[in-house]
Amino acid sequence: MSTKLVVSTSPHVHSEFSTQKIMGMVILSLIPAGIVGVYFLGLRALCVILACVLASVISEWAWQKLNHKKTTISDLSAVVTGLLLAYNLPPTIPIWMAVCGCVFAIIIVKHFYGGIGCNIVNPALAARAMMLISWPTAMTTWTLNGISGPTPLAAMKAGTMGNVSVWNMFIGNMGGCIGETSSVLLILGGLYLIWEEVISWRIPVIYIATTAILASLFKHGGDVLILHEIFTGGLLIGAFFMATDYTTSPMTAKGQCIYAFGCGLITALIRMWGGYPEGVSFSILIMNIAVPLIDRYTEPVVLGAPKSNFFKRMGTK
Numbered sequence: 001m002s003t004k005l006v007v008s009t010s011p012h013v014h015s016e017f018s019t020q021k022i023m024g025m026v027i028l029s030l031i032p033a034g035i036v037g038v039y040f041l042g043l044r045a046l047c048v049i050l051a052c053v054l055a056s057v058i059s060e061w062a063w064q065k066l067n068h069k070k071t072t073i074s075d076l077s078a079v080v081t082g083l084l085l086a087y088n089l090p091p092t093i094p095i096w097m098a099v100c101g102c103v104f105a106i107i108i109v110k111h112f113y114g115g116i117g118c119n120i121v122n123p124a125l126a127a128r129a130m131m132l133i134s135w136p137t138a139m140t141t142w143t144l145n146g147i148s149g150p151t152p153l154a155a156m157k158a159g160t161m162g163n164v165s166v167w168n169m170f171i172g173n174m175g176g177c178i179g180e181t182s183s184v185l186l187i188l189g190g191l192y193l194i195w196e197e198v199i200s201w202r203i204p205v206i207y208i209a210t211t212a213i214l215a216s217l218f219k220h221g222g223d224v225l226i227l228h229e230i231f232t233g234g235l236l237i238g239a240f241f242m243a244t245d246y247t248t249s250p251m252t253a254k255g256q257c258i259y260a261f262g263c264g265l266i267t268a269l270i271r272m273w274g275g276y277p278e279g280v281s282f283s284i285l286i287m288n289i290a291v292p293l294i295d296r297y298t299e300p301v302v303l304g305a306p307k308s309n310f311f312k313r314m315g316t317k
Contacts, residue, residue: 017198019116023076025198029189030083030241036172036182037087045091045178048098049083055102056082063111077116081105084124087179087237088281089131092141101127121288122245125238125281132281142175169231176233183231190240202253203260204239210264211235211271218272235267238280248288255291255298262287 038046060078064071105127113119132139172182193199212229263283270279
């Protein structure tokens, strides 16, 4: 054989893309939204981003060195985790909290389960959920131009949209987490990944559409435009960059559709009736846990094998 077959841990991608190349493309697609976040939210946002990336890389390197394992920081997966966590944090977050979140994401969520390809939930989202529960005040304090105030999503939950226009939400001139404010650049980054076939269109499109339609039917925020549901909060960054994680999303097309609909349904329910104004993180984490079950019941039937019904797959007679 002219080429050798290399068997490694998941994620397995049937293409010439290496893990390093895929992660590099994800980083490239995320950088513009981060630049706009720093522009509107200030240099403090840049400090949080750099701290998260460095803390994630150092945590992975130190853990693997202590356990006498091959270091894998060159695959850039730790950089992506740090970048995504930073993008899900407010610029005012204390640096030590951001570092704690990165250590939790890399060591507890990722490497306790065996490293890349073995984690059962998205590390960045799990860390964000931990931080939101541990430090709720720091995680929900927002500033824009040095002035504290509610995010548009919080205003929607309260029944008022404030003075934030759709245009400002589109370009990113509003309060919120560092990397979630610029809708146009997140969409362009997501479309780039779809164009390069790094991610499938099914999960982001179905997730965003389900959330927007259901939230509109629920009259979330009163009679606001459906664009408000799409452009506010972490819906876009979650749909394009975190729900599509290879390890924690379904393998089949049918499974991806079910998974994306579940994410959208839970997000809409939390936005409308939950204790938090945003539901993206928790919805993706819940559906991450359901992925093995979704994969089991949407696996393709082997050619020539009889189709088994649902109850047989459940193990019942």
